[in-house]
Amino acid sequence: MAHATAVDYEPVIGLEVHVQLKTASKMFCGCRVQFGAPANSLTCPVCLGLPGALPMANRQAVEFGIRVGLALNCQIAHRVKFDRKNYFYPDLPKGYQISQHDEPLCFDGELQLPIPDATGAPKVCRITRAHMEEDAGKSIHMDASTLVDLNRAGTPLIEVVGGPDLRSPEEAYVYLTTLKRNLSYLGVSDLSMEKGSLRCDANISVRPRGRQQFGVRSEIKNLNSFRAVKAALEYEIKRHIRVLEAGGTLHQETRLWDEEKLETRSLRSKESATDYRFFPEPDLNLFDVPRAWVDGVRAALPEMPEKRLLRFLHDYKLARADAEYLVGDRAIADFYEAAVALLDNPRKVAAWVVVELARELNERNCDLADLKLTPATLVELIGLQDAGRLNNITAKEVFRAMVESGEGAEACARRLNKLIERDDSAVQAAIAEVLGEFKDGAVADLRAGKQAAMGFLVGQCMRKLRGKANPKDLPALIEDAIRRE
């Protein structure tokens, strides 16, 4: 739009994140929870919604829910109450979903974001509630028909509802990455957006800056990555402002993000809560959540990333960006600490993890568990480099091979023929050859005082040695050799 916006609009964003809990069995029956099994192979009368089948709550799922709630600084309800949320959908065979309506398991929590406010304190996003529910099945749309796979039906979910506290798509992105980071410490979910074990819906409205009252919101669904969340929010903010600027009216509605066209489109006007006709689930008893249970779960919580970050900064004297990277994923932080336990050089180990290991993970778009590196083999590699048996370049080459092969560092370096032999006769022979070859060129230049020629000679020697020397040692050896001539 060519003209400037007269009103300064402020976006108001709240995110709802569904997290699949990786219990052995489903929320209300004994069927296994597993991704990618043959369609409808993991079903029973309960999760197929057959008449007369009775649900039983999965205690482990509730405990995972408590763990999530505590990690998000929530209050934990004193009892578990389930409700029926009635709606029709082909992949919801009962015609209702068992969820929690007025008594969520967890409520009144908060998530600290690594976004400093004006005073330098971290921004806090409220966690309104986190409630338990069961997942629906999956509709698979074919050309002329739709197939239904009910393996997912009944998988335990916890829905984490964030307060309307985020003010930009960037803040929404930071909220999601921080939430995922914290949940990764709990071991309760795969947290894979690709496999659908982490799903996000976004609520967005805009209002003139300074006004208290919220604008009309839309809810965006079908967001398949954190990047999509950001892009869809940016699109919706522009759309809302465009409608308001043109004097139009916004309606509360649910919109779908189209990943290809990079736009949202209206799916339906939003159901209000009463449309779902919530009522208490008559087939499940209320059950108590004794404080001893909550205390036990709290005591077993791991050290959470905010605390671990402070410890890394203090104990290992790391740069903040490096420490933030390390604690960003529990597996990486654990790997790092295991390596530091073997080699008391926290900064050197951090450099390898933050630069080289991070590059491998990034390039392969995989998790640490997919690589064959162990803390012990990394420490062995650093030892070879420190002993001068690999130089900076060959150490990295060996690293890249080890990640793939799972070999020890020395075995891998030997296989690749990169190990610098302690016997330096090969080095001396290479220097002699190079000095002979470039007698009238670079060697003469060096004798004439042109120091730049040294770099050239070192490079030639390294080439002849195929990298099996430490380039830092070479200038002194070359000078000795020239002096001896």
Ligand SMILES: [Zn+2]
């Ligand atoms: Zn079942």
